[in-house]
Amino acid sequence: MLRKLKDVSMSRIGKLPINIPAGVTVSVSKDNEVAVKGPKGELKQSVNPDIKISIEDNVITLERSAEQKHQKALHGLYRSLINNMVIGVSEGYKIVQELIGVGYKVSHSGQLLELSLGYSHGIFFEIPAEIKVETVTQRGKSPTIILESHDKQLLGQVAAKIRSLRKPEPYKGKGIRFQGEVVRRKAGKAAAAK
Numbered sequence: 001m002l003r004k005l006k007d008v009s010m011s012r013i014g015k016l017p018i019n020i021p022a023g024v025t026v027s028v029s030k031d032n033e034v035a036v037k038g039p040k041g042e043l044k045q046s047v048n049p050d051i052k053i054s055i056e057d058n059v060i061t062l063e064r065s066a067e068q069k070h071q072k073a074l075h076g077l078y079r080s081l082i083n084n085m086v087i088g089v090s091e092g093y094k095i096v097q098e099l100i101g102v103g104y105k106v107s108h109s110g111q112l113l114e115l116s117l118g119y120s121h122g123i124f125f126e127i128p129a130e131i132k133v134e135t136v137t138q139r140g141k142s143p144t145i146i147l148e149s150h151d152k153q154l155l156g157q158v159a160a161k162i163r164s165l166r167k168p169e170p171y172k173g174k175g176i177r178f179q180g181e182v183v184r185r186k187a188g189k190a191a192a193a194k
Helices: 002-007 011-015 069-090 152-164 189-193
Strands: 025-028 033-038 041-046 051-056 059-064 093-100 105-109 112-116 123-126 132-136 144-149 175-178
Touching (some): 025 051, 105 132, 144 152, 152 175
Antiparallel strands (some): 051 059, 105 112, 112 123, 132 144
């Protein structure tokens, strides 16, 4: 039983082929750099020379040169990265964040985000040009930040940075959280004393 568990690795993901959707072009340079171009934008990724990339009949397949643990991990990693690039340039990615707290506000002008998060000062946050930003403030609902981009990695980094400005706290649940994120709540001192 133990041996079977050890075989489960990223290489299973690595073996899966990637279908190239219509309107997306993928090219591999001599120095193993993958360039993906689509309606939403263009992305490039350098791939380890141990991983061989082949494109046939609009399908990308990745093969590894050896069966070592390191190669297996890289196989799955690069397959996931290339797949994310293909989805990004064809469909794009979207992250929605909510501001939970009394008096918490958000607005944007161009790529500059202005946040009021209960501190004595406002916070200004510059959003990279590759990301489209939108803020929504409706009565009776929490203010939301909508981020859209073709680059999943960059989008995730920016969203994590925004969340780190005021992480959700476990007592009242105040802070910036991803839409649908469940924050584990703790009982306060008054509840514990009873």
